[in-house]
Amino acid sequence: MSVRKLTARVIGSLVLLCGMASAQAQQHLPVADPFQFEPDFRWFEPIYDADLADIKPKKRANTGWFATYDRLYLYGSRPDNNDLNFGDDDSRLDGGAGHRYEVGFMLPDSDSGWLFSWVDNDVGEFHRIRHERGNRINEDELDGEATNAAPPFGLEAIPGISNNIGFNYRFVDELDSLNVISFDSYELSKTWRMEPYHYGGILEPLVGIRWFRLKDTYAASRFESSNDPDNVISSNLLNKYGALAEELTINQAFTENEAITAQFGFRYMKFIDRFVATGDFRVFSGGNWQSSYKNTWTEAVVYDNTTAPISQGDEVARIIREETSPVNSRNEEFFLGFDVRADLAYQLTRDFTIRAGFQLIDIERGLWRGGDAVGGTVPGGDNEQDYLMVGYTFGLTLNR
Known part of the structure; x- marks a missing residue:
């Protein structure tokens, strides 16, 4: 046998062995190729009622990549033991808004997949008292020009003496959170898709992890002015700054909750002509690592005279801003809650649906809200509180 023929046989044998090994490995360790779903990107292809009537529920539940977006309008509960609630207002819900994004895929062969979801919702409710400054109008700006304009873009050489942006007078807001x-x-x-029930409903169990971040802001403000009828305040400011003044003091605290939890739940959906009714239920529990810091912030506007009251002709002599060093605290708590959603979607095209729904997220325990009450700087701090969010949603889905 020639060397050339022997070499060819050896190479052929090696190729055959490699192919068999590769096939054997793929049989036991299949690799999920994201492009095996063969998307055709005809997302807006029309679909008709007759087409939907002929499709079984198992086939209407799409496989492959999917994405959803929802606009959230969730109301949030107030913190407990908050002295600034002005009475028994802890049961009130304040309006908030946010977003929900979801991306995932469902394998066509194994009826299993993965889901990533991000939800954010912010609530901001203050008690506001507006105070006019002593020299309530910056008359130099009433003709549309800036006071003490500096090149090159008309920036103020002395910030803080102008009329408030968007207004033709000067004021300060005293805010209590x-x-x-x-x-x-x-x-x-991780998600799984079960076989359809007798009436067409499909259940998708899920198990995973959830990471929460909640930041609570607490502020208690106090505004004092030399024009206040209380002579004690006037004399204190005059002695402190050597002239008539206005002083805004904010005692503030910021608490952060970092919670890592395990969660399990399910998603149930049912197709009714062009409509898709969906319900989600998830329970989560884990540890919450809490931190808080508080300090005091002061801004004083000092005028150029010493005879009360502050009048329109008085000029701002200086602005003094001071801030104390923060006081930090830490804590750990057990975290428990659940998430309930319900949606009704309408199928517009082959892959696109619009939907509206309801969502409730209830964190039963383990939150720190209101800051650290040590020293009495900020009242009402408590590291074992709850938080309820409930409201309505509007959104779009692609291939789900």
Whole structure:
């Protein structure tokens, strides 16, 4: 046998062995290729009622990549033991808004997949008292020009002496927080699709992890002016700054909750002609690592005279801003809650649907809201509180 023929046989044998090994490996360790779904990107292809009537529920539940977006309008509950609620207002819900994004895929062969979800919702409710400044109008700006304009873009050489932006007079807002909280949630879940029930409903169990971030802001403000009829305040400001003044003091606290939880639940959907009714239920529990810091912030506007009252002709001599060093605290708590959703979608095209729904997220325990009450700087702090969000949603889905 020639060397050339022997070499050819050896190479052929190696290729055959590699092919068999590769096939054997793929049989036991299949690799999910994202492009095996063969998307044709005809998302807006029309679909008719007759087509839907002939499609079984198992086939109407799409496979492959999918994405959803929802605009959220969720009301949030107020913190407990909040002295600034002005009475028994803890049961009130304040309006908030946010977004929900979901991306995932469902394998066509194994009826299993993955889901990533991000939810954010912010609530901001304050008690506001507006105070006019002593020299209530900056008359130099009434003709549309800036006071003490500096090149090159008309920036103020002395910031803080202008009329408030969008107004033709000068004022300061005294704000007390009633319910100011930012909520972010990130989820990664493994999903399965069960066989349809007798009447066409499909159940999709899920198990995963959820990471929450909640930041609560608490502020208690106090405004004092030399024009106040209380002579004690006037004399204190005069002695402190050597002239008539206005002083805004804010005692503030910021608490952050970082919670990592395990969650399980299910998604149930049923197709009714062009409509799709969907319900989600998820329970989560885990640990919450809490941190809080508080400090005091002061701004004083000092005028150029020492005889009360502050009048329109008085000029601002200086602006003094001071801030104390923050006081930090930490804590850990057990975290428990659940998430309920319900949607009704209408199928517009082959892959696009619009939907409206309801969502409720209830964190039963384990939240820190209101800051740290040590020292009495900020009243009402408590690291074992709850938070309820409930409201309505509007959104779009692609291939789900």
